[in-house]
Amino acid sequence: MAPKFRAWLKEEKRMTDVHEMTFIDGEVYLISDVTGFYAYDEFELMQSTGLRDKNGREIYEGDIVKYKYGVNTFTEVVTYDKDFAGFGLVDDDGYGSTVFTFGELAEDVDFSSLEVAGNIYENPELLKGK
Template structure:
């Protein structure tokens, strides 16, 4: 899978697709969006999980999602959390509880916003 990114442009208060990432000394120094180039202090970079929600919307690090947990029988819990990348995997974090996103059925997950716009 080819990594896919988007970026929150801090001063413009908007999201942009990332076309190119420039590294220097193993650190991100600049990105190019759809319209312009941005220095490292002007954006927050977010990586796609490679998954889509129940509406076909791509899920990124930083997205706020609503999801349903079931045990296959009677136990059903509706939860909300923020998608976070750590320890080489994507998680949905809800307070002190973390759920590995690959363990949540994508038919039961919906992107309802992101941590920058909502």
């Protein structure tokens, strides 16, 4: 599976699919979508996890997902954990943040309950009160 990316365009305040990326010194410097080109300081890049939610929607870094664990429903942000080289969810308990990779969560969480509720750029209000 080829990696798939999307980007939040800061000035335009919109999400877009990334069609091409240009690298300089191993870092993404330029991206393009169907409308134009954007330099590194104009976007936030997010990679697909390769997973889909219960509605068939692709799950990306920066997405806010809801899921069931036992009788409780949780709302958390999808992130990439460099230490474990995997995607997971950020659990912020008010004392600090911990990332639980999808591999760790698979033992206890029913992934068929995962649902993308929004993302951190367009729907930050979904995380208020956490």
